[in-house]
Amino acid sequence: MAELRGVGIGLGVAQGPVARMAEPFPPPSDTPSTLAAEEETTRVREAVAAVARELEERGSQAGGAAQDVLEAQAMMAEDPTLEAEIDTRIAAGKTGEFAVFDAFSSFRDQLVAMGGYLGERAADLDDVAQRVIARLQGVAAPGVPDPGHPFVLVAKDLAPADTALLDLDKVLALVTTEGGPTSHTAILAREKSIVAIVGVAGAAELADGDTVIVDAAKGVVTTDPSDEELTHAQHRADARAAAASAPITDGALADGAAIPLLANLGKPEGAEEAVELGAEGVGLFRTEFLFLSSNQAPTVEQQRESYIRLLSAFPGKKVVVRVLDAGADKPLAFLNDAHEENPALGLRGIRALQASEDILREQLTALAEADAATDADLWVMAPMVATVAETEYFVDLARDYGIKTAGVMVEVPSSALLADRVLAHADFASIGTNDLTQYTMAADRLLGSVASFQDPWHPAVLRLIREVGAAGRETGKPVGICGEAAADPLLAVVLVGLGATSLSMAPTALADVRATLLQHTLDDAKAIAEAALAANDAAGARAAAQAAAT
Structure with a gap:
């Protein structure tokens, strides 16, 4: 028995035999084409168009976040700049297959060099290239295996087109050797409630047929488990299923203290499911979907x-709405598309909005008008606030x-350390644990190579959260959590113990968190939090909290 560690996505546990994803095609041979350039160009154009339409069709079938991802891939396939690069290679006598491979590889290297959000999209580009080359060769593209029985899928990474249409009756869990907590594999696994662990380097040694336990809550893949371990894992899976089917109640601790459980949403279409799963409101509504798919800012009316x-x-x-969080690693031509060497530390969030204030003013206008036309309790917050001056600017506007x-997101250490002064002006604070962890640990949250550092359990991150919680108590202002940390049931208890007054998460995580909160009083939560704070690292904090919670 051995334990392989990675970043858990989802909170469940699953077990079963391994089935590995087929390896990608080897690079095409760089032999001269026997066809005229016009013929090669026509072949490639037809193959690219066919792949783009296939991706769009898969997206239409999948819906939700998967549709957004696959439509973005289809746009990648037909990017005019890529098309020109392919044409240049064909004009030089290359085959269509080699031209596609070489042009896409060149673009991939550029994305990797940029890092951040764009770097994470490099795997998507690889998948598009593989699909186009397969179409040119008249063979099936590498994809999900079908061993004829339920299995744990192990892959280097999983392409969005494959993740979107996984047969959930067959795929028990996902394990990838690459990818981070915000990779497309993670996003789609979370949306579909698939047990998944990403960034498991040791998974490359797993073989077809190996029996494993995939424990996403702990971020551990157990190889060659004993019968006792398999039985225990099944009991945990059964208990989780029972908790998910229990009657829905408002979030609360065992002593009756209310802890509202809210939903993170990226589009209005997700509201119905969130309500069905017991969301008491919205703790984070991301407005980027209105902006990222357009070459110009949406109108106030839209x-x-x-x-x-x-x-x-x-x-x-x-309903807490975050104004546009873009710029730098998610460049928008109408906001800020200037290249930056380190986009995570660049002109993004409130900084980008201050530089293009008309966009912020139009967004606030639309939100105020929508508020006047409805009965919800609208809260609006600014992203990536780092200073008291930025807080005053946004709240006054x-x-x-x-x-x-009007409130702010606490995502950088400076605003956490000055939380008392920030909350002297803001009506509330919402902690984005994904970015707060990234900036505290100096570890890009989109890179699998440093995924082990991207852990909100780290005592340094917990200390900063404690600062914000204490400031909330002193000023009488609410402090919410809207990062992925809130979806971890035990960590949710710790966050409440540190002063969080509400928790927001992917709707599929609500049942687990609701059930766990009901097992502990507020005093319990504070004691568990103190145990975690006393540790020296993330693993120690998690272990200490688990011991204190039993």
Whole structure:
């Protein structure tokens, strides 16, 4: 028996035999083409168009976040710059297969060099290239295996097109050797409630047929488990299934202290499912979907329509909307598309909005108008706030537009350390644990190579959260959590012990967190939090909390 560690996605546990993803095609031979350049060009154009349409069709079938991902891949396939690079190689006498491989590889290297969000998209580009080459060769593209029985899928990484349409009756869990907590594999696994662990370097040694236990809550893949371990894992899986089917109640601790459980949403269309799964409101509504798929900013009218759809789904409930969080690693031509050497530390969030204030003013206008037309309790917050001055700027501007409740996201250590002064101006704070961990640990949250550092259990991150919680108590202001940390049931208890007054997460995680909170009082939560804070590292904090919680 051995334990392989990675980043757990989802909270479940699964067991079964391994089935490995087929290896990608080897690079095509660089032999001269026997066809005229016009013929090679026609072959490639037809193959690219066919792959793009296939990706769009898969996206339409999958819906949700998967559709967004696959439509983005289809756009990659037909990118005019890539097309020109392919044409140049064909004109030089290369085959269509080699031209596609070489052009896509060149673009891939550029994305990897950029790092951040764009670096994480390199794997998507590889998948598109593989599909186009397969089409040119008249063979099936590498994809998910079908061993004829349920299995644990092990892969280097999983392409969005494959993840989107996984047969969940067959795939018991996902294990990848690459990828981080915000890779497309992680995003789609979370949306589909698939047990998954990414960034498991040792998984490369797993062989077809090996029996493993995949424990996403612990981020551990157990190889060659004993019968006792298999039985225990099954009991845990059964208990989780029972908790998920239990009657839905509002979030609360064992002593009755209310801890509202809210949903993280990226589009209004997700509201219905969130309500069905017991969301008491929305703790983070990401507005980027309105902006990232367009070459120009959406109009006030377009924004207002989307916000009204969202707010109408939560009458009388709190809905926290984050204004546009883009720029730098997610460049927008109408906001900021200048190249930056280190985009994670560049002109993003509130900084980018201050530099293009008209976009922020239009967004606040649309939000205020939607608020007036609905009965939800609208809260609006700014992303990536680092200073007291930025807090004052955003809150004052929001007030000018009639926003009644204006707050900030705490995602960088500076705003956590100055939380008392920030909350002297803001109506609330919401902690984005993904970025707060990234900046505290100096570890890009999109890179699998440093995924082990991207752990919100680290005592340094917990100390910063404690600072914000204490400031919230002193000022009488709410402090929410809207990062992925809130979806970890035990960590959710710790966060409450550190002063969090609400928790927001992917709707599929609500049942697990609700059930765990009900097992502990507020005093318990504080004691468990103190145990975690006393540790020296993330693993020690998690172990200490587990011991204190039993």
